Amino acid sequence: KRHKFWETQPVGQYKDVGDASLSEGPIEPPTPLSEVKQEPYNLPNAYEWTTCDMESAETCDEVYVLLKNNYVEDDENMFRFNYSKEFLSWALRVPGYYRSWHIGVRAKASKKLVAFISGVPARIRVNTEIVKMAEINFLCVHKKLRSKRLAPVMIKEVTRRVHLENIWQAAYTAGVVLPTPITTCQYWHRSLNPKKLIDVGFSRLGARMTMSRTIKLYKLPDSPVTPGFRKMELRDVPAVTRLLRNYLSQFVVAPDLDENDVEHWLLPNENVVDSFLVESPGSHEITDFCSFYTLPSSILGNQNYSILKAAYSYYNVSTKTPLTQLMNDVLIVAKQKDFDVFNALDVMHNENFLKELKFGPGDGQLHYYLYNYRIRNALKPTGLGLVLL
Numbered sequence: 001k002r003h004k005f006w007e008t009q010p011v012g013q014y015k016d017v018g019d020a021s022l023s024e025g026p027i028e029p030p031t032p033l034s035e036v037k038q039e040p041y042n043l044p045n046a047y048e049w050t051t052c053d054m055e056s057a058e059t060c061d062e063v064y065v066l067l068k069n070n071y072v073e074d075d076e077n078m079f080r081f082n083y084s085k086e087f088l089s090w091a092l093r094v095p096g097y098y099r100s101w102h103i104g105v106r107a108k109a110s111k112k113l114v115a116f117i118s119g120v121p122a123r124i125r126v127n128t129e130i131v132k133m134a135e136i137n138f139l140c141v142h143k144k145l146r147s148k149r150l151a152p153v154m155i156k157e158v159t160r161r162v163h164l165e166n167i168w169q170a171a172y173t174a175g176v177v178l179p180t181p182i183t184t185c186q187y188w189h190r191s192l193n194p195k196k197l198i199d200v201g202f203s204r205l206g207a208r209m210t211m212s213r214t215i216k217l218y219k220l221p222d223s224p225v226t227p228g229f230r231k232m233e234l235r236d237v238p239a240v241t242r243l244l245r246n247y248l249s250q251f252v253v254a255p256d257l258d259e260n261d262v263e264h265w266l267l268p269n270e271n272v273v274d275s276f277l278v279e280s281p282g283s284h285e286i287t288d289f290c291s292f293y294t295l296p297s298s299i300l301g302n303q304n305y306s307i308l309k310a311a312y313s314y315y316n317v318s319t320k321t322p323l324t325q326l327m328n329d330v331l332i333v334a335k336q337k338d339f340d341v342f343n344a345l346d347v348m349h350n351e352n353f354l355k356e357l358k359f360g361p362g363d364g365q366l367h368y369y370l371y372n373y374r375i376r377n378a379l380k381p382t383g384l385g386l387v388l389l
C-alpha cells in the first residue's frame with residue numbers, strides 16, 4: 001500500500017522490517033531549534049489554525065462536539081467514541097502540558113471547529129532508555145472534510161510544535177495499519193449487561209442459549225470478595241507509585257510515572273477514572289492495584305439505546321491477590337456502577353484473566369506506534385506496559 005505521507009516520515013518503513021543492521025533508538029537526530037520551521041504549515045485558504053485552550057469550558061465543549069460527531073467509529077458503524085468533556089480535560093491537561101499542542105482548525109467564514117489533533121508530554125521508557133515523548137491523540141477531521149489530505153498537515157503541524165519544545169519522539173495508537181506498528185493488540189470485551197449488547201446487535205444469543213440463561217452466565221456477585229479491597233485515596237499515591245513503577249519495570253515499553261503522574265492519571269476522578277487497591281487488613285501494606293477509565297460510546301441507529309457505558313482496563317498490579325480474583329472484583333465494581341461492558345487489551349498480563357473471566361475477543365485491533373524511534377526486536381503485546389486513551 002502506498003503511504004505518500006508516511007513514507008516521508010522518520011518512522012519504521014516496511015522495507016526496514018527485519019533489517020538487523022539498524023540500531024535501536026532515534027531514527028533522525030534532533031534539529032537545532034533555530035532550524036525548526038517558525039511559522040505554521042499552510043492550510044487550504046478557507047481554514048485557519050486555532051489553539052484550543054482546554055481550560056475554557058466553551059472551547060472544551062467545541063472539541064467535545066467535534067469528536068462526538070466525527071471521531072472513531074467501529075467498522076460496522078455501530079458505535080462512535082463519545083469522550084466526555086471531563087475526560088478530555090483530564091486527558092489533555094496533564095502535568096507539564098503545552099497548550100500549543102492542543103491544535104484546532106476553524107473554517108474562517110463560520111469560525112466552526114472542523115479538525116483537531118492533540119499532544120501531551122510523557123516520559124516513556126523503551127528498554128533502559130527514558131525518552132521524553134509526545135503522546136498524540138484525538139486526531140479528527142470533520143466528516144465533510146475527509147480525503148483532502150488534511151491529516152498530514154495536522155500531523156506535520158503538531159510535529160513542528162513538539163519540535164519547538166525540543167522533543168523529537170512520539171507515541172500513538174491507531175486502528176489502521178500505518179508504517180510501522182511496534183506491536184498489535186487485540187481488544188477483549190466482558191459483557192456486564194448482555195441483554196443490552198444483544199439488543200444493540202453487538203452480541204448474539206449463543207446457540208441453545210435463552211436470554212435468561214445468558215444473563216445468568218454473566219451474573220456477578222453484588223460486592224468485591226477480596227478483604228481490604230477499597231477505593232484509592234490521595235494518601236495512597238506514594239505506595240501506589242512504588243507498586244506501579246516496580247511492576248512496569250518488567251515491560252519493554254512503559255510510562256515512567258512519578259508521584260505527580262500517578263496523582264493525575266490514577267487518583268479516582270468521577271466518570272473519568274476509577275482506581276482501587278488491596279490493603280492487607282493486618283499490615284496495612286498495599287499489595288495490589290487495579291483501575292479502569294470511563295469511555296462511553298454513542299450507539300448509532302438503535303431505537304432503544306443511544307449510549308453504551310464502557311469501562312476500559314487501565315493499569316493493574318497484583319503481587320498478592322491472584323490477578324484473576326482482583327480483576328473479577330473490578331468487574332463487580334463496574335457492574336455496580338452500571339457499565340454495560342468492560343473492555344481490555346491483551347497487553348501486560350491481561351491474557352491470564354481474559355478467558356477465565358468470560359471476556360470475548362473483539363474484531364478490532366489496536367496498533368501501537370513510535371515516531372522517530374526504532375525498536376530492535378519485535379514486541380509482543382505482553383511486552384507492552386503502556387495504555388493510551
Ligand SMILES: CCCCCCCCCCCCCC(=O)CSCCNC(=O)CCNC(=O)[C@H](O)C(C)(C)COP(=O)(O)OP(=O)(O)OC[C@H]1O[C@@H](n2cnc3c(N)ncnc32)[C@H](O)[C@@H]1OP(=O)(O)O
Pocket residue numbers: 002003004005006007070071072073134136137138139140141142145146147148149150151152155158159162163167168169170172173174175176178371372
Ligand atoms: C516528534 C513529534 C511527532 C508527533 C506526530 C507523531 C505522528 C502522529 C500521527 C497521528 C496519530 C493519531 C492518533 C490518534 O488520534 C488515535 S487514532 C484515531 C484517528 N482518528 C479517527 O479515526 C477519527 C475519524 N477519522 C478521521 O477523523 C479522519 O479519517 C482522519 C483525521 C483520521 C484522517 O483524515 P482523512 O481525511 O481520512 O485522510 P487525509 O486527510 O486525506 O490523509 C490521509 C493520510 O492520513 C493517514 N492517516 C489516516 N488515518 C490516520 C491515523 N489514524 N493516524 C495517522 N495517520 C492517518 C493516511 O494513512 C494517509 O497517509 P498516507 O497517504 O501516507 O497513507
Ligand SMILES: CCOC(=O)c1cnc2ccc(OC)cc2c1SCCC#N
Pocket residue numbers: 072073074075079080081175187188189197202297308310341343344362364
Ligand atoms: C461492546 C464492545 O465494543 C466496544 O465497547 C466499543 C465501543 N465503542 C467503539 C467506538 C469506536 C470503535 O472504533 C474502533 C470501537 C468501539 C468499540 S470496540 C473497540 C474498543 C474496545 N474495546
